[in-house]
Amino acid sequence: MKNAVAMQQSIGRRDRAPVVSKLILALVFVLGLVVIYMGYTGMREYGASGFSAESAYSAIHALGGDTAAAWQKKLQPQLDALSADRRAAVDQAAAELLTAAWENQKAGGAADAQAMLDAGDGETAWKLLYATYLVNGPKVSTAIKKELAALSGSELAETRVGLLNCIADESAALPKAAEAAAGGLTGSERTAMLTQLLFVANGSAEATDQVNVLKKGVRDKAAQLDAFRMIAGNEVSWVFQLVVSNSRTAILVGIILALDALLLTLLMMGDKTWIIDFKWIIILLIVDFLLLFQLMPLIYMVIKAFFPESSFSLETFKRLYTYPLNLDALKNTLIAAFATMILGTLLAFPLAWLVGRTNLYGKKFFRALFVLTYMVPPYVGAMAWLRLLNPNVGTINQWLRALLGLSDAPGPLNVYTLPGMIWVLTSFYYPYAFITISRAMEKMDPSLEEASRISGGSPLKTLFTVTLPMMMPSLISGALLVFVSAASCYGIPSIIGSPGRVHTVTTRIVEYVSLGQQALNDATGMAVFLMVMAVIILFISDVVLAKRQYITVSGKSVRPAIVDLRAWRVPLTVIVGIFAVIMIFIPFATIFATSFKIDIGKTMFAENNFTLINWTTVFGRTETMNCLKNSLVYASVTATVGIVIACTMSYLLQRTRIRGRKIPDFLITLGSGTPSVVIALGLIMTMKGNFGINIYNTAYIMIIAYTIKYLMMGMRTVVSAMSQIHVSLEECSQVSGASWLRTMFKITGPLIFPSIAAGWFLIFIPSFYELSMTTLLYSSTTKTIGFQLYEYWTFTSQPMSCAMAFGILLIVVFLNFVLNRLTKGEFSI
Amino acid sequence: MATVTIKHVTKAFGDNVVLKEFNETFGDGEFITLLGPSGCGKTTMLRIIAGFEKPTSGELYIDDQLVSGGKTFIPPEKRSIGMVFQSYAVWPHMNVYDNVAYPLTIKKTPKAEIRKHVERVLEIVHLSQYAERFPNQLSGGQQQRVALARALVAAPKLLLLDEPLSNLDAKLRESMRFEIKEIQRQLGITVVYVTHDQTEAMAMSDRIFLINRGVVQQCGTPEQIYNEPANQFVADFLGKVDFFKGVSANGRISLTGMNGQSIAYDGPRTGKVEVAVRPEKLYFSPDGVLEGVLESQYYLGDVDDCRVRVGDVLVRVIANGYEYKSLHVGQKVRLGIRDIMVFEDDGSLEQMLKIQT
């Protein structure tokens, strides 16, 4: 009876549904278009008014009360102290810098800047530059900040004068503190860096407060309006002001609304019933999140790179890639990634074969060991190898010198070189290939090889005519994964490359970002290169190779044919053992030992060289504890948000035929394939208020970045677990009268719980020790343990950072243990 | 062309003994079938012959040459054997021609000769027009024939087949049965064929080796195995059979639980026995030896599958389909017996019929 009524109602709804749905969709779509049009009008009006958002933005701060005070206290006296001709030269340099920067921001920016400079006095350019610096925060690398902070008052004063001299005169000798930062630079890049250094040298605790005050001021409409009036020199109506300051937001909101309506229409057109399914709303929510925080920043970056002046131009690229430093970086990145790929695959293939398909002694142990490297933060590996291969005090160099009877001159090995970097990259990334290859090897039907043997092929012949060709798609996939990971790695090049001046694309991007607002466009040009490369490779391995995949990853377990190594069994075990000792044991032991040393040049057991002070100092500091807390909180939130999305997506992908479920899946795959540095850069450029969302310098921006990068790890785990549970189990429960929710909680939930836990940890662990994105996104209150470690390594002391690194390792190993327990041994990394 | 002599071969994986004391000779040109339930060790035996497993103890000779045993071990590639795997193992990265040509390419046979041989075997397996195709463009049955062609192309003296038909559908399976048999007859090679399907074994084999739990239960021609099973397991595994307990004395067996009814028996066994009767060897007849009541009847078209209650025991009878109309449930019937098999009742029936997997 009740059913009949419900049915009637639903039939009634069915009749009306198409009309209502179509109406809603059309309405949303039109609304979107209207909002876009409004935003567009705002932009146009704004452009016509003769000043850019960026110029107004900077000017506000130049005019803020606190800024003015700081300005008068700091830079003004320094400028005033200069001789007249020097003063003219630095003003000229500042004016050029400002003009170049604004030209970068917007077409006709140079003219705007010129107009303002003409209207103001010599100080105008400085004020605007200084304000920009304050708003963007000191993005000079922390190494240099540290160096400057260590100077005494008089040294600092001297440095400032020196910097101003250098700005005025390109041939002047750099102050000592600026050598590392500006050493290799020329032209406007040099000026930009020197200016930044000057601002940093003027920096103090009060600057942070000012920045905060100013940032609030940016959002404060009244202050903005004031600024507009003062700069433009005429009255501005409030409507105009509102549209102007929100034009980009309006366009963005409009685009999302229109896209959602369009997408939903497409989905419903295929469905024909025209009833809005609740699942579509969920899909749209996920898609919107990804559109906003993942796709939009990427697209914005590409647009910025190709349309630096709102018309198509390859100028950015021409400028970037004719600059020798960048050209070097590009070359280094390609060489390093390629060499790492070749070396890594050459290591991984035989290892995977020995461990998976022969009777090597202790192969289970070795397998676990190689996979273990996967969960070690790359920079920890880099630190270990630095300790071992430092040309002066590197342990291996010391041994070699003693062994070969060489003099105490540095060497013979030097990690601060391209080959050194390649070696470290290889030692960290070969497990990626190892895991891909050994998984495929274990899934391969052994009778394919046996068929070759019985046809008369020797084991070696079989390896080359059957095993290798069959493995080729997986082999190439693994190799490409190594290539892309090595090319987009930041941790290793930043620790090894920077001191050795081996630049890579990622370190250049971070440097450009640290130069502040005006260099962001240049960073974009570099990032687009990385991104295009990553997308191409993602396409090759996910689409092209997947079609040629001979080895179907089915649930069917095969008993791989085990090759008897016979006489080679012992020697090969010894070789693999030595490899493991060199690649895994020695680096970790080094980190461990170093953390107890006073003098890192001597052994831990040398007289008076053993200490616990590194551990007590590092873990006794509240700052460390704060960073640790930040990391734990951010990683937990990321993992939880991630796993909720992952479970939703798994359900949609595995249990529904709903149209459009592949769209978020595609976006998530794309996100995880995008290099970290690129994700972070995109967020920096779009999430600081210019599109209405200002989460710059907050924890949110970091959590969002982590989610985009690591979501897929969790999703894949849950999806594959759900695909193993046959639908009939759920249907059986529902037939027995359990509700959908009850079924999910009582049947599906418990069955896939281990995978959900595993997925959670797979997102948690990399987020916990993340460095590349954090370097670009952190603020003084949102530092993480990974970044803290990086700072310790670069500025404080190596033994202390080793203590911290070992602490991080212990936490990761412990988490892995928890995961193993929680999932009854089914999962561990 | 080749004989295979297996002497005292035992195979264990760790503590798990999967073959016990295998002692047989496969004659030249014979079609031998290893038959048994899944997990009984058939594949293991085949893999020992091929050289993919080493026997734990014992010796294996091919044509009087020791190939496995003691310190001697000749690897598979040197044994000149053709083999068809259960999964076909057709290489997906080579087309049909290259797959089939592979054994000859390895031998460095001249190109022209390879072409001749490959074309000939493709002809035999009816795949001539598919030479350029890749395996993923072929059906299961076609892949299976590629595997067969590859196994045959180098003219091996011995052909091993591991459940080659088990992944095919029923119709195809039946026609392939005869094709394989036909090819073997044409080429005159020795074939060792593994299957768990008794009909397949009966239809194709010169001799069947019935294996259970790693032990050969009986070997013989299909007729011998079917009609003169060596023990209850063999009787049970091939065809349908019912077991009845009874006591044999003075040329008669009185059947337990059948109201003291007895049947004539002129065999040698006395005392407690087990009588095995195949349901198709019972028939309805007014002057049958057993009396009972027809309890149920299932009409299957060609036959009429009936259950008759004799005393406390249910007896299955497979009668001719055309008798169906003349019978009705509840009716008193008499059963005639064409043939019985009598085994000693040592209480091991349960144990023996248990299949280890």
Ligand SMILES: Nc1ncnc2c1ncn2[C@@H]1O[C@H](COP(=O)(O)OP(=O)(O)O)[C@@H](O)[C@H]1O
């Ligand atoms: N490589 C191996 N390691 C351990 N046990 C095995 C191995 N190969 C087969 N077995 C075991 O030996 C027994 C016989 O297997 P097999 O010869 O494949 O049986 P089948 O008669 O079904 O072909 C099974 O119990 C199987 O689990």
Ligand SMILES: [Mg+2]
């Ligand atoms: Mg088998």
